[in-house]
Structures are given as C-alpha cells and as structure tokens.
Amino acid sequence: MKLGTSAIIGGLLFALAIFVGLFAPWLAHTDPVMGANLMNAEEPPSWIWWFGTDAQGRDIYSRVVHGARISLTVGIVSQLVNSIIGVTLGLTAGYWGGWWDDVVNGLTNLMLAIPSLIFALAIMAVLGPGLTSLLIALGLTNWSFTCRIARASTLSLKSQGYVQAARVLGYGDLRIMITQLLPNMVGPIIVIGTLGMGGAVLAEASLSFLGLGIRPPYPSWGSMLSEARDQITTAPWLSVFPGLAIFLTVLGLNLLGDGLRDVLDPQSRSRRT
C-alpha cells in the first residue's frame, strides 16, 4: 500500500487539527472566553499575541485553538452520523430491493434536490442555535452520497461469488451484510466520509457565521468570523486566522479524501499482492 503525496499532506494537516483540538487547554495561552482584558484590545499579531487580540482583548490564538475542538467535534460526529445513516439505508435498499429500495431512493433524491445547507438551516431555525442542534442538523442532512455509494456497491457486490457462496453456506441476511458486503465497500465510504467531514466543518462555519450555529462568546471558527465581520478593515487578523484554520482543515480533509481514493480504489487493491 503506497500513500500518495496528497494523502500524506492532507493527513498531516488533519492530524495537526486533531492534535490542536485534543490539547487545546494546554496549547492555549489564555482562557478563550474569560481571558478578556480591555487593556490589550485589538493588538495586532506580535510575539506576545501570536494571532493578535480582539476588541475585548481576548487572545485570538487561544480562541482559534479552542475553536478546533468545536469545529472538529461537529465535523467528525455529524459525518459519522451521516455515514451510519447512509450505509444502513443504502446497504439494505440495495440488498433487499423492492418497495424499501423505492422508499430509500425517493428519500435520497429528495435530499439531493434540496441543498443540504438550506435543509440544515431549516432544522437549526426550528431547534435553535447550539452544539446539539448543530450536530442534529448537519448529521441528518448529508447522507445522500454515502447512501448512493453504499447502494451501488451493494448492487455490484451482490452478484459476487463470495456473497452467493455465503448464502449457500447458510449465512442470514444480516451476517451477509456485515461480513461480506460492508467490509468490501469501506474504501469508498471512507473517502466520501473524509470529504464530507470537510464539508461539515465548512457548514458549521457557515451556520455559525449566520448566527445559527455556535453563539459567541464560545469560539468556533465560524462564530469568530461572524464577530470579526465589522472589523475586517481595521483588524484583519480577527478574520484571517480563523479563516486560515478553516481553510487548512478543509484542504487537509479534501487532500486526504482524494489521496485515500487512490489507495482504497478496488482496482488498486486487487493489484497489490
């Protein structure tokens, strides 16, 4: 198995983001919310204030570091929920077919017809802002690609000899799905999941920017951008650093997803021996 350059760069960026998120309390210089001190308001980046400070004198570096926690939690958890929903629906629809397949197809087409951000926006409007509603809104609205992939993989895997053989050996439906079908489609599912995670980080930022996600003063990258809106000319560092954090994380996830696609491609799998 040989990882390409893009997978390595993407993986390192994502690993960095995870590291920062995990060790945020140790990496941060000050408390991201309470560490306000009007004496240090709107300091530009310097040796003391790496990323500068905001109008309340809070350290932007510390806030970006803590923001990683929220952005990554939302990205990972919501995409995990999406993957589980998508795989469950796609796998069962492809395997059983019939009316259940029609139902799942209808749902998938519905989800694909409505932009998922609009859908999430509507859910947020009903549930109100906050981390939990963000997880629900983003976790329920972006499973259609995973579902499609899982269904298509199931349809092509179903006629494979080993799936037929499993039936002959007395495997039940559930056992066939779990042992024969699922492990043979994890590659594309992981690729879609990685790319979707990047999408979820971006969606969290968008919703928070619109004031529907994480509310200030809690630092998510999106809410920080939202707060920095008015000072973009006077204190550009307020937008640049959270923006950079979003950019690098999403770039990392996309590179990783693309790189994994090359590695996990079923054809390259059968070629390596």
Add this chain to the structure above:
Amino acid sequence: MTTAPLIEVEDLRIDLDDGANHVAAVEGVSFRIDRGETFGLVGESGCGKSITALALIGLLRRPLSVAAGAIRFEAREIQRLSAAEQRALRGNRIAMIFQEPMTALNPVSPVGRQIAEMFVLHKGKSWREANQLAVEALASVRVPAPERRVKDYPHQLSGGMRQRVMIAIALACDPDLLIADEPTTALDVTVQAEIIELMRNLCAERGTAILMISHDLGLVANVCRRVGVMYAGRIVEERRSDDIFSACAHPYTQGLVDSLPRLGSRAALGRSRLREIAGVVPAIADFPAGCRFNPRCAQATEICRTTAPETTWLGAGGLVRCHHHA
C-alpha cells in the same frame, strides 16, 4: 432391504418466468442419493445442472422457481421448511463448493476467519474455539503450516489452495451431503486430480454423500457410483458408472462416451469436450417438441418429433428415456 434415501428428488420441474417467457427449464427430474453415496450429474452447458443443485438447497431466486415435484432431505420436504430451517440445513447438513475458487472467498477476510465463521454460525462455538477448529480444518485438507495459513487472505493463495480452503469450509460442519458444482474446471489438470482425490477421500472417511456436477463424463464416472445424464432439462439416462461406457442405452450418452478421448490420452488432453455431437443444446425457449434431442439424433424417427419418450427401467437400477434405446 432398502434404507430411506438421504435426499430424494421426485419429478422436479423448475420454471423460468422472466415476464416475456414462461418455460420449464428443468422437467421431470428424479433421482435419489443414499447416505454416503456418490451420484453425478453430467450434461452440456445450460442443461440445468446448476439450477437443479440450487433447488436442492432451496436457493432458486426470482426468474426461476420450483413449479412441481418434491425434494426430500431425510424425508423432510425442503420447500415446506421455513427460511430459518432451510438456513440451518445449508452449510451445515448440505454443503456446496463451486467452480470458481477465485471468487467464492471473501477477498477482505482472512481464510481462517471464513472457516471459523461456519463453526460460530452452525455449531454455536465461541470465536476462540472456532479459530482453533479452523486450523484443524485447514490441516485436514492438507494445507501445509495451517496455523500460519489461517491468517492469509485469499489473494495470497494459489487456485488449488483456495479450492482446498473451500472444501475445508464446506466440510467444516461435517455435512451429510456435499454438492460439488464443477469443482475443478477452473484449475489446471494436475491440481484438478489432487483436489478430486482429496474431496473423494475426505467424503469417504466421513461418510459424506457427494452430488457431483460436471461436463466431464469421464471425471464423474470416475468419482461417482451412479451417473445421471441430463439433456435440455431432463435426465435422459441414469446408470451405474461401471455400466455407462460398456452398455449405455441413450444416443446422447453414446455421443458423450464417443467424444471422450481414449483412455490414457485423456490426461494429456485435459477436460473432454463434447465436440463430436453435431449441433448445440437448444435454448430453453426453443426446446423442440417430442424428444428434445431429436434435432441432433441420428436415430430419430417420426415419433421422436411428436412424443416425449417415457422412462424405461433397465436392470440394476438404470433407466433411459428414448423411443429407440439400445
């Protein structure tokens, strides 16, 4: 005195219904296999051997279905069993190995795990016990260093090794019947012989009955005590293997026998082909009226084109379906 057969197929008819056509792909097929016995089904491609085998384990799907007749395993009718009861038979009491050892194993699962799964599924073993039994199962099919091989993935094994693994999986639960559908067609000749020998010995040791399916009359006659010759969805002749070369009664069987290379040159030529019978098997939708072999038969007369021949019982449990049998 006769004991109850292990499996008994009576007047089986399998229909193919794909919307446009509704035709019988298999018709009037009857045979029985006793405990520990070996029975072979021979015939050209498309004559219905594989779908007959699938019917035996209750796995005919969608366009195909059992339309008439009965299949009794230990006097219980397979079609009357619930889905769960059928699953409990499959892989446990009736096992099956296929032509394609390349594709019949899950590529992302170690072979040991695939063997162990059978013990977990059918014998209620823990994974720890099952993994131990998997090593023993691999050893029993003469795979060298089984404790290391269990961790291998299918792509790390040769075709012959994979077919051994398939046999280990099939025989894991000590089934009463092993169905072998062209088990060696995809392998080269020397490996073929080893695999057949292994399968035959293991089944003989354990008293497992074999239903062997193949194009190759020579191979089947060599492995099985009795042979059923199928043509276009019907069994046209059933004989003891000892009799089939010397005294076959059906013109089609005679054609098969004649198309076999002479003894000795067989191994050199590999699998026998049925080139010497002129013509091809008709597609299901255009089975001719009367005897289905009549367009290709040299002995065909008027009655062959209008009336399907009845079964004629020969001595020693043999039967033939031909108006002008030898």
